[in-house]
Amino acid sequence: MRKIMGFAVFLLTCSLLGAAEKAPLKVFVSVDMEGIWGVVHSEQTSSESRDYSYARKWMAEDVNAVVEGLLEAGATEVVVNDSHGSMRNILPQDFHPRASLISGSPKPLSMMQGIDGSFAACVFVGYHARAGTTASILDHTISGASIRAIRINGLELPELGINGAIAGYFKVPVIMLSGDVETCRQAKAILGSELTAVEVKEGIGRLAAKLLPAEEARRRLKEGAKEALLKRDKVAPFKLGPPLNFELEFQTSAQAEMPALLPQVKRSGPRSVAFTANDYLEGFRLMRAIIALAAAS
Ligand SMILES: [Zn+2]
Structure with a gap:
């Protein structure tokens, strides 16, 4: 019995040490x-x-x-x-x-x-x-x-x-x-x-x-x-907004044409479009979709 108790204490100690380490x-x-x-x-x-x-x-x-x-x-x-x-x-x-x-x-x-x-x-x-x-x-x-260029809240x-x-x-x-x-x-x-x-x-x-x-x-x-x-x-986490203003400047004016058809996106210049988002991940996803559309032009 004492042996078994001793073994149980040993196991408990091991698991506690393991938990502390891990x-x-x-x-x-x-x-x-x-x-x-x-x-x-x-x-x-x-x-x-x-x-x-x-x-x-x-x-x-x-x-x-x-x-x-x-x-x-x-x-x-x-x-x-x-x-x-x-x-x-x-x-x-x-x-x-x-x-x-x-x-x-x-x-x-x-x-x-x-x-x-x-x-x-x-x-x-x-x-x-x-x-x-x-x-x-x-x-x-x-x-x-x-x-x-990609600018978010004016920052390239x-x-x-x-x-x-x-x-x-x-x-x-x-x-x-x-x-x-x-x-x-x-x-x-x-x-x-x-x-x-x-x-x-x-x-x-x-x-x-x-x-x-x-x-x-x-x-x-x-x-x-x-x-x-x-x-x-x-090191502090790097946080942006909200609110978030995304602006995408393309290589050509043609690449801005299809993205500008999306309801929440506006043409901000001959080669660029812009939109706003309140959630960074939502904005990021829309930005990626816009890049895919521009690439297809
Ligand atoms: Zn790469």
Whole structure:
């Protein structure tokens, strides 16, 4: 009997210790491709092109280094959303065995699919600067062929801001971003100076960059993720509105014609349309539908 009691106390202690260790700490990661180490050209990021098979491996290596750092800092669950093009870039066999991968598209929240209020932090890996940035690899905003600028409440935002506001909607701070020097600068300016920015390359032009040595890039990604998660309380969630005024400026006047037919959308200029929303996710969804309509023109 005493032995059994002793064993029961042992089990209880173990489970209490286990519970103390395993308070959930969930991290959401959105991974794009243009800001991945090694990438300098669309012939690497487009699934039809020659060097794509290499770039998708670099993408997995960058994100795996980040996952490793997050786990070392105590993350109990890491969910990674593949966020570029077809969103089927990372091959499951190349992916970190202790993280979950969201693969494929379309997805209602696109690059932010999977996030909700249960996450403690959000990380952007391989992100790029907004359309119209000097010396930054493959600068664009959502769709290079259709979009010249996206302004929300008058603020011209790159994808890191548009997506950062989705994290903010769920009260989740964006604690870290990786990409080129210019993208890191935009991240700090928009999402806050306490964000950990990891520069894996320095843009020389839109299609040329000086890369960090590979080992050093992956070391900085891992250490950056670890540090960022440990000091996550220093970063405030990025919130916009309400009310929210969305303005989309297209590349051509033709692209504004079909979106302007929607009842809640008005033509705000020869190449632009605008609408207002009270809920950020509602506005985000309408914005995506408008971009799809513009692309079809
Ligand atoms: Zn992309």
